[in-house]
Amino acid sequence: MQNLHHDHVLHCSTQQQYRSIVVLNGKIPSSSFFKRDIPIIAVDGGANKLLSIGVKPDLVVGDLDSVNLDLRANLNTIYLPDQDYCDFSKAMAHLKTVKLLPSIVTGITGGAIDHILQNINIFLSTGSIFYTPSPPMVGYTLQKGITHFFSLPKNTKISLLGIPRAQISTKGLKWELHLSNLAFPGKNSCFNRSLGNKVSVEVHSGICLAMIYLETVDDAARHHVRQVKK
Missing domain, CATH: 3.40.50.10240 (Thiamin pyrophosphokinase, catalytic domain)
Structure with missing residues (x-):
């Protein structure tokens, strides 16, 4: 990590x-x-x-x-x-x-x-951002009509929630979203991962809460641990 x-x-x-x-x-x-x-x-x-x-x-x-x-x-x-x-x-x-x-x-x-x-x-x-030290994370509100770009190391964890609803499309995530409808309560994208060092989130409608963890995750290591536990 x-x-x-x-x-x-x-x-x-x-x-x-x-x-x-x-x-x-x-x-x-x-x-x-x-x-x-x-x-x-x-x-x-x-x-x-x-x-x-x-x-x-x-x-x-x-x-x-x-x-x-x-x-x-x-x-x-x-x-x-x-x-x-x-x-x-x-x-x-x-x-x-x-x-x-x-x-x-x-x-x-x-x-x-x-x-x-x-x-x-x-x-x-x-219109502010928040920072939490444990776990280290930055939170943003992403407004509609804007494509937001993030420069992140590979395997950075990111969660995207509709607050209360948003329709978004992403590029650069492990589990991409295309015209996906997010809602709280409802379906959201939690614990997604960046594939490379560039991630974009386009908000077509509503407001999206983006929470980006300030640490990378080694998915291969995590999977290995699960196999050992079995």
Whole structure:
């Protein structure tokens, strides 16, 4: 298995000028990930996660009920008490107002399943990307009417989901899709593989969530293990 640096997948045709890093209260990467020349925005309890690895956020947004009281006085905060919306939703609305979108979102996983689904639900409308450290993965929303190109090593794992529906065609995957209808719930393409170093995904309609693992998979080795177990 080959591990890829997290910046590798950021360099593809869907790359935008990301204007901030948004940190939720889930699993976050090591401090080296945050060494970028863009603001680091913590969503409420995400501030605790950052401070625990020695990273001070430029701003903390939310109702602030999860931020360590002993640390809050030394942080730049924006208090948003509206309980009709979750802190992530309020934070992204604020960042849109101050033109700090699109973002690289991390900490999106690691909590309860309903919390993760809600995070993804909010993420989908922001035009941002997400990064998860375990497993290392980058997630994109691919819009209709565009062919998206990715430069990937052979045997990179990729999953494609219709959110809630999409019709797509691909080139460069082990299991190609042609005018395939994806839906959630319904049929999707999970754990597909890149055949070479170029993959394209054309979205004919709807929105497709693409999740690209930052590691390659040796299918031959995996099959060998299965045979041994039998």
